[in-house]
Amino acid sequence: MSFTRYEPRMTRLYRSKLFVPGSRPEFFEKAAKSEADVVCLDLEDAVAVGDKPAARKNVIGALNDVDWGTKFVTIRINGLDTHFCYRDVIEVMEEGGERLDAIMVPKVGVGADLYAIDMLISQCEEAVGRKTQVGLEVIIESALGMENVNEIAAASPRLQTMHFGAADYAASTGMRTTNIGGSNADYTVLTDEGEGGARDAHWGDMWHYMLARMVAAARARGITPIDGPFGNFNDDEGFQNQAKRTAVMGCEGKWAIHPKQVPLANAIYTPPAKEVERARAILAAMKEAEAKGLGAATLDGMLIDAASIRQAQGIVAKMEQIEARGA
Ligand code: COA
Numbered sequence: 578m579s580f581t582r583y584e585p586r587m588t589r590l591y592r593s594k595l596f597v598p599g600s601r602p603e604f605f606e607k608a609a610k611s612e613a614d615v616v617c618l619d620l621e622d623a624v625a626v627g628d629k630p631a632a633r634k635n636v637i638g639a640l641n642d643v644d645w646g647t648k649f650v651t652i653r654i655n656g657l658d659t660h661f662c663y664r665d666v667i668e669v670m671e672e673g674g675e676r677l678d679a680i681m682v683p684k685v686g687v688g689a690d691l692y693a694i695d696m697l698i699s700q701c702e703e704a705v706g707r708k709t710q711v712g713l714e715v716i717i718e719s720a721l722g723m724e725n726v727n728e729i730a731a732a733s734p735r736l737q738t739m740h741f742g743a744a745d746y747a748a749s750t751g752m753r754t755t756n757i758g759g760s761n762a763d764y765t766v767l768t769d770e771g772e773g774g775a776r777d778a779h780w781g782d783m784w785h786y787m788l789a790r791m792v793a794a795a796r797a798r799g800i801t802p803i804d805g806p807f808g809n810f811n812d813d814e815g816f817q818n819q820a821k822r823t824a825v826m827g828c829e830g831k832w833a834i835h836p837k838q839v840p841l842a843n844a845i846y847t848p849p850a851k852e853v854e855r856a857r858a859i860l861a862a863m864k865e866a867e868a869k870g871l872g873a874a875t876l877d878g879m880l881i882d883a884a885s886i887r888q889a890q891g892i893v894a895k896m897e898q899i900e901a902r903g904a
Pocket residue numbers: 595596597598601603604605607608619622623806834835836
């Protein structure tokens with residue numbers, strides 16, 4: 578390990594984050610009773626411009642009146658390029674009480690965007706005498722944000738999670754998709770000619786680079802990476818496929834833009850039983866090896882060593898957290 582270390586800041590489960598437009602108060606109780614680990618009361622893109630002030634009032638009411646149980650409760654404010662942004666922070670911080678866990682900032686482009694929101698939050702916390710600190714979350718969803726992702730990851734001690742927003746990212750970079758988080762049949766690799774001259778086209782993962790880059794930037798600073806939305810909520814298989822890929826890459830959860838995506842995300846971001854079993858076997862085998870004074874050992878014909886212990890410990894710890902929660 579380097580002498581420089583950043584401990585993980587998000588210690589809560591974050592497998593599913595259910596989005597609820599602030600302008601749809603009839604959804605609030607349903608979201609609170611859902612199995613989502615996290616809820617996000619949205620003031621940004623799911624709310625029409627004319628509804629912004631009313632949505633803010635609804636969200637403040639929901640923070641004060643709805644029983645959110647053990648959920649991690651967040652709001653998404655409007656971007657720093659809008660005049661809704663400062664009021665979102667100030668009104669919610671002044672009138673929303675203590676139940677708000679974190680504020681999500683969309684379309685962050687530079688570290689100073691977070692610095693500005695952190696300053697507003699800090700002033701509000703002091704003014705209202707808040708007992709707990711509000712966390713920050715960012716969405717990387719623009720070319721500027723991606724180019725400055727390392728700076729953003731280091732921009733505020735409040736920052737806990739970093740999210741990838743495929744739709745706005747595609748809009749910002751000119752990527753050709755119309756389906757939020759979906760794929761494009763033109764993003765393929767063609768094989769050489771096989772027998773009879775046939776060639777196969779293999780679909781590529783057009784989101785791979787962005788996610789890999791964000792995961793590394795986030796993890797380097799102790800921030801938890803989370804995958805964003807998959808718009809076609811009637812395509813369970815498509816959602817599951819995308820979620821599996823990002824879970825393999827290190828994301829700890831994914832947005833649910835409809836309640837039916839919540840159980841899908843909870844299942845996929847729970848370590849698979851086979852991986853948990855193997856992780857427990859690795860820990861047992863390494864304990865035995867250590868007792869014999871060995872640093873490396875074999876398990877089922879494969880090398881395991883200290884790095885295997887670290888991987889296995891992460892999987893087992895996550896599983897224990899899920900078991901303790903009882904879902
Ligand atoms: N939170 C909580 N409950 C929700 C919900 C949500 N986001 N979306 C739907 N529901 C409820 C409905 O009230 C309905 O409940 P009922 O069976 O008791 O009547 C049930 O889930 C099924 O809803 P359905 O009719 O399939 O959905 P809809 O047509 O009413 O709404 C959306 C579909 C996509 C508009 C809605 O899910 C939504 O607003 N999602 C969030 C969008 C968002 O925030 N986007 C920003 C981030 S990308």
